Amino acid sequence: xxxxxxxxxxxxxxxxxxxxxxxxxxxxxxxxxxxxxxxxxxxxxxxxxxxxxxxxxxxxxxxxxxxxxxxxxxxxxxxxxxxxxxxxxxxxxxxxxxxxxxxxxxxxxxxxxxxxxxxxxxxxxxxxxxxxxxxxxxxxxxxxxxxxxxxxxxxxxxxxxxxxxxxxxxxxxxxxxxxxxxxxxxxxxxxxxxxxxxxxxxxxxxxxxxxxxxxxxxx
Numbered sequence: 391x392x393x394x395x396x397x398x399x400x401x402x403x404x405x406x407x408x409x410x411x412x413x414x415x416x417x418x419x420x421x422x423x424x425x426x427x428x429x430x431x432x433x434x435x436x437x438x439x440x441x442x443x444x445x446x447x448x449x450x451x452x453x454x455x456x457x458x459x460x461x462x463x464x465x466x467x468x469x470x471x472x473x474x475x476x477x478x479x480x481x482x483x484x485x486x487x488x489x490x491x492x493x494x495x496x497x498x499x500x501x502x503x504x505x506x507x508x509x510x511x512x513x514x515x516x517x518x519x520x521x522x523x524x525x526x527x528x529x530x531x532x533x534x535x536x537x538x539x540x541x542x543x544x545x546x547x548x549x550x551x552x553x554x555x556x557x558x559x560x561x562x563x564x565x566x567x568x569x570x571x572x573x574x575x576x577x578x579x580x581x582x583x584x585x586x587x588x589x590x591x592x593x594x595x596x597x598x599x600x601x602x603x604x605x606x607x608x609x
Contacts (some may be wrong), residue, residue: 423486423489426485427441427490453482454584480555484508491507505547508547510591510595
């Protein structure tokens with residue numbers, strides 16, 4: 391079992407679905423993914439590409455900030471910091487990818503699209519490996535445009551995402567534990583890592599979730 395999973399047993403694949411719901415629906419001052427994406431499109435005067443770039447850049451900045459704050463402590467704070475870091479990263483990346491999907495014309499209420507959003511969090515390389523091994527039936531684009539929604543896929547994808555997030559956050563935290571003896575260095579590593587991870591997820595979603603109506607995207 392990954393070290394992150396042992397340190398944060400309270401998190402499970404069900405948590406991933408909850409983060410996705412929060413990202414899509416928003417609450418209070420936190421705008422839902424579609425509302426935030428529409429705001430960026432308005433600010434960009436309807437330019438979809440510019441709106442997506444603004445979404446990615448904004449989420450990267452916030453991911454870097456939360457990565458910094460949740461990686462300042464050492465091993466003694468890991469049982470608190472790892473779940474907090476995973477929660478923040480999952481919420482931000484779900485919010486980013488769902489926003490991109492909305493701008494590209496996908497219905498965020500559709501279970502197929504929601505699974506595609508989560509699959510984007512895995513990253514291109516991991517998705518490719520899982521598709522080749524048969525663990526996933528298709529790429530995010532294939533899931534979003536599938537003729538029917540497969541409810542059995544919901545839990546599988548969430549479990550894969552949870553494993554991936556534990557690996558990124560928990561594994562990095564253990565590997566950089568020495569750096570945390572130097573004030574602010576651990577936070578800096580967390581900021582760069584989470585920011586870069588969020589950037590890659592956003593750009594993968596941008597490439598993968600082609601606009602509705604393009605070749606290969608079913609109406």
